[in-house]
Amino acid sequence: MLAAGMWVAKGVATGPKESTTIAFSDRDTAIMHKSAKSLLPKEWLDRWHRSQAQFPDNLSEEEKLEFTKVVELHKQFEI
Helix, strand or coil, rough: CCCCCCCCECCCCCCCCCEEEECCCCCCHHHHCCCHHCCCCCHHHHHHHHHHCCCCCCCCHHHHHHHHHHHHHHHHHHC
């Protein structure tokens, strides 16, 4: 979702999942929503870097590098 430009926050756990996310199409909507305090912080990137599921399965190594760059440079992590 971040790679697509969405703003992402922690969501409410449902069913067997202990964590979920909610996405917003733009900064203003994300900031005004009650979940704004739960926007994924820059520290979340450390967890993402350790993840075994960082990328869609069909990406080449070159595409993975670009994907990583887009996520790391997302404006969400500047606030």
